[in-house]
Amino acid sequence: MNKRTAVNDARDMPRVDELVPRTKPDWGKPENADKMKATWMGHASYLVEMPRDGPAPTSEKSTKDEGRGVTILFDPAWSKRCSPVQFAGSIRYQDAPATVDEIPEIDILCLSHNHYDHQDTNTLTAIYKRFSHRPPVLCVGLNGTDSLPSIIPRNRVVEMDWWEEREITVEGKGKVKVTCTPAQHMSKRGAFDTAKALWTSYAIKSLWFGGDTGYRHTESESHDPSANADLPHCPAFKQIGERLGPFSLGLIPIGAYEPRWFLSSVHCSPIESVRIFQEVKAKTALGIHWGTWHMAWEAVDEPPKLLKAAREALGVTEAQFGVPVLGETRAFEA
Template sequence: MTMRYTNHDGRQRAFPIRHILRRQTGWHAERQPRSPRTGVPVPVVHNDGSILQSGQDLLTWIGHSSFLLQLAGCNMLIDPVMSVSLGGVVPRNVAPGLSWSALPKQIDVVMITHNHRDHMDVPTLKRLGTTPLYLVPHGMKQWFLRAGFPHVQELEWWQQTDVFGIKVTFVPAEHWSRRGLLDMNTSWWGGFVIEHDGFRAYHAGDTAWFEGFSEIGRRCGPIDVAMLPIGAYAPRWFMRHQHMDPDDAMKAFAALGAELFVAMHWGTFKLTDEPLQEPPLRLRDLWHKAHLPASRLAIPAIGQSLQLVRGAALELANSAG
């Protein structure tokens, strides 16, 4: 019998056909005018990769949910997607913030939060090759082994592993998984907390708001840097069970008790109805209304490297070559 994974509350997300048709046809109260999928200006900086050789602890946004995290001399990619489109269907709005030539020559670890195509891109994985250690959710190991990736470790929620002296914990998220017609929820989904020498970075993966954020903060904190998704949220009646909007992301940030909010999951692929430029505008407005310190919010440009500093939130690194 095939195992089917569930969310934190023991439930699986359901997508009735009538709801899918309502969303696709626009027959609902939250209908918005069509907005462009490509050619939308979003902040981008040129990063030729020279700063990545500096030996500093850096976090570089490649776009969408893809990051290069360099910590304690280890090069880690999280949800790397370098392709020009998702399966030839959803085009990329802007190029990846790091080209293949700009990436470090050695990638030590690749972390995959779940198997959706905007987080697990097979052409990118094939080009990364068999050398890295792949950390994947429970239920995905056999796929990687069959695809020719021998160095793979699958993790259950709250399971910890040590890689190159860095502690990695796989933590819950509120989402679902699927790549084909018959594999709904046959592998897990989640986020990662990455810890070294008292510094902790959290990547939420794809997630809706759920009560588990408080537990993540309690069990894995204090969290210095929280990479949280802010886009792909409209219409809310359909998306609220799978993606956060900026309001939900701020609630998650507060529940985590994190020091720094790093925004992600916007501006790269148009997956939902809101304009690609909208999420950071809403987030900045909410941040201002909440009277939160500007130093605790980072909305990086695609390609921008952020310097991770012990005992402080973050410094913007000069990512231009």
């Protein structure tokens, strides 16, 4: 841990409930059955429920999962530490808002890449133990199967290349098309597998999940919108918007960006997050990839503050690109 991170931890940890407020998830109100519902589960993890096909069950014996639309879980990483082991590494300062036993039944699980803050073996194992009667379909990038826990049935794993599409049918709920889209990042699970598995983002119906991505490389620490404007940036976001947009909702990373000379290639800053929002043609967006672990130099509450400044600089409103409470469910047009 560097000195700057240690100082931030000492300042922020006692105030974490103020800096990253949380609520118990309700997974969305029944009257929003025709909407897409998204619940922030911490860091980059989101639980998204697509609109239901047909009327809800009316039987008194209906379970909490009956009548739900196709439910998709992105990058679940709910362990205490962001690390290969649970006795060392970055410790979580805000717990996930619900346990695996409390979430609705998951139909599809999407992993953006295999870093430990996105592919968490403990969480994946718990999910596939709970839903062993009907294991979720798991989408990963090319060569992403090898690092998965053995409990996950390999016949339920779908490896995808960028721009590849798969239609997934969920019995009793309908079909969704999952498109694997590019990102500017990397993969690494151990000492000898750097970039051997593909890192991705995903487009599903009117949703785009950014996962973990950079925008351009820069060594400038400036967050002014005019800074670095002459530098080239990743063209993938504009391509995603042109080929698959517009999207009702983008889930876009806003944190873990300092120092820029080291992290800008793989993690976007809030001003870049807003530019990505504009390029993918999202109508609304929610910030992800912050508020869980101290993975970089910035303070816990800096990403939302810089996002506010970035919105104002680029003419985007809070209603268009906001930051929810941890565990909060918001509804969007599908």
